[in-house]
Ligand SMILES: Nc1ncnc2c1ncn2[C@@H]1O[C@H](COP(=O)(O)OP(=O)(O)OP(=O)(O)O)[C@@H](O)[C@H]1O
């Protein structure tokens with residue numbers, strides 16, 4: 001069991017696209033019982049899987065312990081993949097967590113959820129706050145999407161610094177170039193600077209995920225982007241295995 005957070009303090013870098021497609025890879029390729037947990041009030045993950053928007057605004061009640069997760073979890077159209085969708089009530093989640101004073105609330109909820117799921121994938125809002133600190137305390141692995149630019153290494157340093165500040169035992173981090181266009185020299189330079197970082201190409205097929213409201217593997221499975229996600233997922237599985245064997249070395 002593992003908690004994989006897709007996080008960056010920057011907006012629009014591809015977090016939801018990555019979380020949704022990795023969720024699909026986990027359930028459909030690795031046959032893991034997978035829960036995609038959307039912590040962003042924008043409800044991007046639910047939208048990507050064509051769920052009806054939540055009218056009841058109950059997502060926040062889970063954190064107070066007022067409703068069990070089972071009443072909020074919804075099945076996706078894909079076997080093995082469930083969603084814990086967001087709604088606008090999560091706008092007040094950060095202040096609520098601070099008021100509650102339970103620094104490990106998300107970690108506690110994650111431990112309860114992984115009794116039913118092999119993989120928990122968290123789609124996070126672009127914030128540096130109590131919520132992100134709690135996510136870091138809960139995560140087995142943090143995926144940080146970065147557009148390939150000279151600024152990306154700086155953004156990553158920022159995230160790493162924050163994670164260290166908020167956790168006694170920081171989780172391993174996997175940076176991922178999220179919008180790679182190999183025709184651009186700046187992108188090539190970024191890739192050359194960090195050749196081990198996985199890269200997802202910038203292609204219209206991935207924009208189409210939010211139009212067709214389904215993961216790329218379902219409508220363009222043999223394209224470079226779909227294959228890049230399969231490779232990324234495979235790398236994550238191998239990293240999780242190493243973390244399980246020797247957490248101090250991962
Ligand atoms: N590799 C890619 N190629 C082309 N378009 C992409 C790619 N990744 C993401 N996008 C597009 O970029 C936009 C932002 O992506 P996404 O919503 O996944 O980012 P985000 O980090 O979750 O944003 P937010 O911080 O607002 O939650 C979307 O329109 C998405 O379709």
Ligand SMILES: [Mg+2]
Pocket residue numbers: 015016017040044123124
């Ligand atoms: Mg998002």
